Amino acid sequence: MGNRRVCFITGASSGLGMGLAIRLAQEGYAVGLAARREAQLEEVAEKIREHGGTAGIFPCDVSQRDQVAGAIRRCEEELGPVHLLVANAGVSVNTRVEAFDTMEIERVIRVNLLGAVYATEAVLEGMLNRGQGQIVAVSSIAGFAGLPMSAAYSASKGGMTNFFESLRIDLRGSGVDVTVITPGFVKTPMTDHNQHSMPFLMDLEPAVDLMARAIRKRKKSLAFPWPLAAVVWSARALPRPAYDWLASRVDRRKAPGAGGPVKEG
Template sequence: MNEQLPCRTALITGASSGLGRGLARWFATRGVQVFAAARREQQLEELAKECREAGGKLEPMRLDVSDSDDTIRRIRELDERVGGLDLVIANAGVGADTPAKRLEWEDVKRIIDVNVTGAAATLCAVLPRMVERDRGHLVGISSLAAYRGLPGSGAYSASKAFLYIFLEGLRVDLQRTHIKVTSIHPGFVKSEMTARNKFPMPFLLETDDAVERMARAIVRGDSEFAFPWQTSSLMKFAKVLPNGAWNMVARRMMR
């Protein structure tokens, strides 16, 4: 495609499947040099081949964001090698059931290591040089779950709320610069993660549809993008409900 985009290089974590894979392919096939990072090398190699056949440019990068020290070191090395990454999308994420009555520390720790520490390390690795250059774009893939603590998913909701508020703080600090900050909040999207859910998922989106919406929001430079409107409207309303009212709603969700 001959679409002119405002970036020439992009790093996307969690790129071996789902939204990350879709975003990597979307940008790579539109002339952006994409560095696709994830733990699963085979899936990354398949993605690179797919992008090459479509005329895109994508370089696989094996990376486990739960190892924050290695993540910062390797992303900074990449940033140096390419002369500064223009776009960084912290997408890597995991989920797990964390009901209060059966709470397991290992499940909570895994979510924190990837969704909180891993995302923050990814963004912190590139921000100093973006500030030096006074350009760049930071993106975090949060969730509609960030707006309230959902039943059985307290750790996941909290991890996405961290990313949401962390990005908001960065955006406020960087508002007098040319660095953009975008927080994206998808609803339910078909993926390996949502395939494991054992509850109804209203307004479930196809992956390609979600990727197209997210990519367009990134290109526009939106500060926050929540979708689809049906569930995002409900969750934004839930966000301002008094705790007592939200407790009643949550009880109904648990039935």
């Protein structure tokens, strides 16, 4: 407890979530770290404490509504009311039509989309009662359009972007801001195993810089890197036959199989 504002961040055990948690702690937030792997969360918390920051770990599986609610309740008891929620936890797999796996599709949507909804549910009432707060959704450029072999991931991220955009409009004037972040390719464990090309791949730190700035400025949205965002966004406007032709140029032979290593964001 203290005077620090509290941030609860999911997916804080690695990659963008870990980088952002450390950065937000440097910026003065007390951070509640959530993910499934407790030991990794403890390492991140230790790093934050070594530099004089405040952090607590609240392990949970974001696809389980009760676990998310419990983790946020414990965080508020330990650190205080959550001012900033960063819904960042996510998984990515390939979806292949020849090995159509509904259970896996459900899992991706449950983690990426419903996990963010469950976390929002747990903080929203408190934020509205206090008349202030910020919710950050870490979605993906893959949600701009249906990408090849990414049906589950594109659906989960498209759903996420639209869900939080709707919420942003509905929360106007309430004191609760919503920031939707759509990254392209960033070097993290999620993209480490990718064998296909990743145009405009960014290092973690510059990506964290951009995200932290957008959060600080309470921006409505951030898409980066802008050249990739512009390409995918423009492709949406093409006639569908042209879009399908262009999108199918992705080299399918290089992509890992369904259920194989995680892939792009």
